Amino acid sequence: MSVHPFIYSFFSLPSLKMPNTSGRQKHGRRARRRRRVDPARDELVSSSLESAQQCLFSQDYGTAFVHYLLVLNLAPVFKEFARDSFRFTLFKWAEELDSLGRIQDLFDCYEQALEVFPADEVILNSMGEHLFRMGFRDEAAGHFHKALKLRPDYLEARENFYRVANWLVERWHFLMLNDHGRNRKYQQAIQKAVRKGCNSVLDIGTGTGILGMCAKKAGAAEVYACELSKTMYELACEVVAANGMDGSIKIIHKKSLEMEVPKDIPHRVSLVVTETVDAGLFGEGIIESLIHAWHNLLLPPKRDQGDSGDESTTGRVIPAGATVFGMAVECLEIRRHHRLCVTEVGGLSIAEAGELHSTVSCNSEPDDSIEPYTTERLSRLPGGYKCLTEPFTTLSIDFNNVQELEGLSSREVQEIRLPVTQEGELDALAVWFQLHLDEENSLSTGPQEDTCWEQAIYPVHIPKRFELKPRDELIVEISCRDAFLRLSCVAVLRDGQTIHLEKRMGSPPPGDLTPNPNPEVELCSALAGLQTNHSQAEALCMLESSEMALLNNRDYHQSFSSALTKLISQLKTKHQNHERGSAFHSDPAVSSPASSLLYVLDVSEGFSLLSLMAAKQGHVKAYSSVEKTKQQEVLRRLACSNGISEQHLEFWLNHIEDERGMLKRPSREKLWSAIILDCVETCGLIRQKLMEKASLARCLLEEGGHIFPQKIVVYGMLVESYTLLLESAVQGQEPTLGFNIAPFINQFTVPVHVFLDFSTLECRHLSKAAELFVLDLMDTNANYTNRDVKVQVMSAGRLTAVPFWYHIYLDQEISVSTLSQNSHWKQAAVVLPKPIEVQAGDWVRLAVKLHKSTISIAAHVENPPTQMD
Known part of the structure; x- marks a missing residue:
C-alpha cells in the first residue's frame, strides 16, 4: 500500500532520551549469583554504547542501530535506559530503508528489535504501520492487536486497528450475516x-x-x-x-x-x-x-445428471451454478467518476488534457493497476440511474461441470445486440447474477433486491458525449479472459450504419460512422487517424475514480481559483509596495524579476490542478506534488495550452532525493506564499497527521501567506439508521442460524463508518445539522482536543448514529462542502455502541473528541432540557 512521501516527514516519534549509563543497578531482596566479571565484554558494551550515541547525534542511524542491538543483547540491564533512544534510532533507520526500497532489511530490523523488546507496544504498532502500507493487512492487524493487548489505552494503535479492521473484516461480512434470507437458503x-x-x-x-x-x-x-x-x-x-x-x-x-x-x-x-x-x-x-x-x-x-445413486x-x-445479467444505464454519478465531463475548471481550459478516464476498463491491455469493473449499489447512487435497455443474459455457468469451467477463459468472444428502449447518455453496463444453490434455492443480486451484494459496473469510456436513441441497437462484446467477466460496448447500429464506440486497431475512431457514403471523407479520416493514433495513445492518462470526480468538480476548482486570486493579488500589492520603498537598494537581486515571484506549494494527494491555477495568476512559481509521469505530462500540456511558462511549474517530488518529501523553502531568501494541504480523505475522514503538517507549514509561510484551507468546520446530525447498524455489526439477540457468531465478529466493529453517501443513506433525521468541531490550520491557539455540543431532538426515534461532514474554509469567505452534490468526497458516521431512545424536545449532549485524525463521539440524553452552549 503506497503512501505519499510527505507523510514520512511527519513520522510520529517519541522524544529522544539517552540512557543514564551512570545509574546503579538495583537488586531485589533475594540474593542472586553475581555474573562473572568479563572486562573485555564490558569494554565492548561501553564502547558500543558510546558509538551508538555518537552515530545517533551524527544521524548515522544504521550504524547506531547495529551498536544498540549489540549493547542490548550483551547487556540487557541497559534495556530500560536505552528503550526510547533505541526506538528513535529504529524508526529513523526504518524510514531510510523504506526510502531506499530495502523493504526486507526494514522488516529484518523490526524483527531484531522485537527480539530485544518483544512486548513493546510502540515498536509493534510502528511495524504494523509499515506492514499495512506494504499491503500486509493481516500481519498489520496482528501487530496492532498485540499492541492494544499490552496497552488498551494506546490511542495510536486503536486508531490503526480500526483502520485495518475496515480492510480485513469488510462491512459486507456484517451485511451477509444479517441477511437472514441468504443464510436460510444456503x-x-x-x-x-x-x-x-x-x-x-x-x-x-x-x-x-x-x-x-x-x-x-x-x-x-x-x-x-x-x-x-x-x-x-x-x-x-x-x-x-x-x-x-x-x-x-x-x-x-x-x-x-x-x-x-x-x-x-x-x-x-x-x-x-x-x-x-x-x-x-x-x-x-x-x-x-x-x-x-x-x-x-x-x-x-x-x-448422468439424472442418476440418483449414492x-x-x-x-x-x-452453489451449483449462476446466470449473469446486464443492462445499459445512464447515470451521472458513474459518469463523473470515470470520464472527463468538463472542458474548463477554475479558469483553466482542459481541452488539451488528452484522453483521461478512470483505471476501470475492459479495453486496455492486462495491467495490475486496471480493474475490469467496479462495484456500486445502484439503488443508493445519488441522482439515481436510467435503464437504457432491458436486462439481458450475459452468460450461464455450471459449477458442477469441470469441462465448462476449464473452457470459460477460452470461450470465443460473444457479440450480442441490445435494442435500446429509452433515450439517454450511455454511461455504463450494470451487471448482477442469480446464484443457483441447487434445483430449488437461488439468490439474486439484482439492483431491486434487498441483498448484501452490490452490482458490478463496467463504465463506458467515450471521449465525447453519446446519446442512445430508441430503435438503436447497442453491440456488446462479452468475454471471460483470465476468468474475469468482461463486457465492452463496442458500437451502435443506427439507421443501417455502425457507430464505433471503442478504439480498436484498424477501426475508425470512436463516434465515426461506417460505411461512409463519401469515399473522399473516408480517406481523409483514415489519413487523420494515421497521424493522430500514436499521439492519442501517448496522451492517454488514467486516474483513480475519486481523482476523476475531483477533476469534474467545477465548484471546488472555482472556489480555489477565487481564493488564490484574492491572496496572490494581496501579496503582489504588498511586494510592489515593499520594492518601491526599497528602490534605493543597490543589490540587483532585490529588483530582479525573480525576486518578485510568489511561491505556491501544492501537496495534495494524487492528481491536482491547483498548482496550475496558482501559476496562471502570473508572477507565481507553483510546485506540484503530482508524482506519476503520465500525470505530469498532462499538467505540462495544460500549462502550455493555458499560457503558463514551463519555468513557473515545478514538480517538487522529482527533486527531493534524500530529503524525502520534506517541505523546503524554494530558496534561501524566499518563503512560501501559499501552501495547499489535502485535509480530508475521500472516505470522509480527516487525513492523518494533518495538524502536524499545518504546524510545519505555518513556519514556512512568508508574512501575509496562507495555508489552504485556513479552517475546517465539522458538522453532524442525529439520525436513526437501521442500515448503518446492519453494516456495522451482527444485529439481534438470536444466534445466526442457531450459531453463536455475533460476539466474535463484532470484535471487529469499528465506531466510525466510512464511504457513506448521506444523500442516499436510508435514515431518519432526528435533528438539524449542528457544528461539532473546528480545526483552525492558521491559528494553533484556537484549537482544542474535545468539545461538548448540545443538540436538540426534532423527531422521536432511536438515535443510532451521527453522520458528519466538513465545510472547508479556504479563507474567511470562501468555502467548499464535502456534502455538496458534486463532491468527490464521501461522508462518515459515528455509529453508537447502543441505540438511544429520544423524544422530540430532548437535548442530546455529544462529547466530541479528535485524536490525531480520528473523531469519536459519545452521546448522552439530558433531561430536563438545559440552556444550549
Whole structure:
C-alpha cells in the first residue's frame, strides 16, 4: 500500500532520551549469583554504547542501530535506559530503508528489535504501520492487536486497528450475516445435500465458519474448512470452538489451491460449499478454485445428471451454478467518476488534457493497476440511474461441470445486440447474477433486491458525449479472459450504419460512422487517424475514480481559483509596495524579476490542478506534488495550452532525493506564499497527521501567506439508521442460524463508518445539522482536543448514529462542502455502541473528541432540557 512521501516527514516519534549509563543497578531482596566479571565484554558494551550515541547525534542511524542491538543483547540491564533512544534510532533507520526500497532489511530490523523488546507496544504498532502500507493487512492487524493487548489505552494503535479492521473484516461480512434470507437458503441447500449422502464436506473460504457449521449440524460425518486470511482463520477457529465443534471441523489456514490429499485432508470430499463470489461473480477466483477442487479435492461428478445413486461416491458443488445479467444505464454519478465531463475548471481550459478516464476498463491491455469493473449499489447512487435497455443474459455457468469451467477463459468472444428502449447518455453496463444453490434455492443480486451484494459496473469510456436513441441497437462484446467477466460496448447500429464506440486497431475512431457514403471523407479520416493514433495513445492518462470526480468538480476548482486570486493579488500589492520603498537598494537581486515571484506549494494527494491555477495568476512559481509521469505530462500540456511558462511549474517530488518529501523553502531568501494541504480523505475522514503538517507549514509561510484551507468546520446530525447498524455489526439477540457468531465478529466493529453517501443513506433525521468541531490550520491557539455540543431532538426515534461532514474554509469567505452534490468526497458516521431512545424536545449532549485524525463521539440524553452552549 503506497503512501505519499510527505507523510514520512511527519513520522510520529517519541522524544529522544539517552540512557543514564551512570545509574546503579538495583537488586531485589533475594540474593542472586553475581555474573562473572568479563572486562573485555564490558569494554565492548561501553564502547558500543558510546558509538551508538555518537552515530545517533551524527544521524548515522544504521550504524547506531547495529551498536544498540549489540549493547542490548550483551547487556540487557541497559534495556530500560536505552528503550526510547533505541526506538528513535529504529524508526529513523526504518524510514531510510523504506526510502531506499530495502523493504526486507526494514522488516529484518523490526524483527531484531522485537527480539530485544518483544512486548513493546510502540515498536509493534510502528511495524504494523509499515506492514499495512506494504499491503500486509493481516500481519498489520496482528501487530496492532498485540499492541492494544499490552496497552488498551494506546490511542495510536486503536486508531490503526480500526483502520485495518475496515480492510480485513469488510462491512459486507456484517451485511451477509444479517441477511437472514441468504443464510436460510444456503442452510437448506446444504441440509438437502447432506441428507442425500454428501457426508464429507469442504468449505472453501469459510470466513466465520458458518457454512461448515451448517454442514456439521446437518449431519455430515467429516467437515473441513479453509481460509486464506489469517484474521478470518483465527476468527473461524474461535467461532467453531464456541459452538462446540472444534473437534469435528478441521480448519486449515491455507488457500484451497494449495491444498492436497492426503496432506491437508485425508481423502476427496463429496461436497464443496463456497461463497467466494463478488459483485462480478468471478472476481474472488471461484473458477480457479473449483477447477482445482474438481481435479484434486472433490470426488468425480455424476456421470448422468439424472442418476440418483449414492451421492457419497460422487462430488458436487454448492452453489451449483449462476446466470449473469446486464443492462445499459445512464447515470451521472458513474459518469463523473470515470470520464472527463468538463472542458474548463477554475479558469483553466482542459481541452488539451488528452484522453483521461478512470483505471476501470475492459479495453486496455492486462495491467495490475486496471480493474475490469467496479462495484456500486445502484439503488443508493445519488441522482439515481436510467435503464437504457432491458436486462439481458450475459452468460450461464455450471459449477458442477469441470469441462465448462476449464473452457470459460477460452470461450470465443460473444457479440450480442441490445435494442435500446429509452433515450439517454450511455454511461455504463450494470451487471448482477442469480446464484443457483441447487434445483430449488437461488439468490439474486439484482439492483431491486434487498441483498448484501452490490452490482458490478463496467463504465463506458467515450471521449465525447453519446446519446442512445430508441430503435438503436447497442453491440456488446462479452468475454471471460483470465476468468474475469468482461463486457465492452463496442458500437451502435443506427439507421443501417455502425457507430464505433471503442478504439480498436484498424477501426475508425470512436463516434465515426461506417460505411461512409463519401469515399473522399473516408480517406481523409483514415489519413487523420494515421497521424493522430500514436499521439492519442501517448496522451492517454488514467486516474483513480475519486481523482476523476475531483477533476469534474467545477465548484471546488472555482472556489480555489477565487481564493488564490484574492491572496496572490494581496501579496503582489504588498511586494510592489515593499520594492518601491526599497528602490534605493543597490543589490540587483532585490529588483530582479525573480525576486518578485510568489511561491505556491501544492501537496495534495494524487492528481491536482491547483498548482496550475496558482501559476496562471502570473508572477507565481507553483510546485506540484503530482508524482506519476503520465500525470505530469498532462499538467505540462495544460500549462502550455493555458499560457503558463514551463519555468513557473515545478514538480517538487522529482527533486527531493534524500530529503524525502520534506517541505523546503524554494530558496534561501524566499518563503512560501501559499501552501495547499489535502485535509480530508475521500472516505470522509480527516487525513492523518494533518495538524502536524499545518504546524510545519505555518513556519514556512512568508508574512501575509496562507495555508489552504485556513479552517475546517465539522458538522453532524442525529439520525436513526437501521442500515448503518446492519453494516456495522451482527444485529439481534438470536444466534445466526442457531450459531453463536455475533460476539466474535463484532470484535471487529469499528465506531466510525466510512464511504457513506448521506444523500442516499436510508435514515431518519432526528435533528438539524449542528457544528461539532473546528480545526483552525492558521491559528494553533484556537484549537482544542474535545468539545461538548448540545443538540436538540426534532423527531422521536432511536438515535443510532451521527453522520458528519466538513465545510472547508479556504479563507474567511470562501468555502467548499464535502456534502455538496458534486463532491468527490464521501461522508462518515459515528455509529453508537447502543441505540438511544429520544423524544422530540430532548437535548442530546455529544462529547466530541479528535485524536490525531480520528473523531469519536459519545452521546448522552439530558433531561430536563438545559440552556444550549
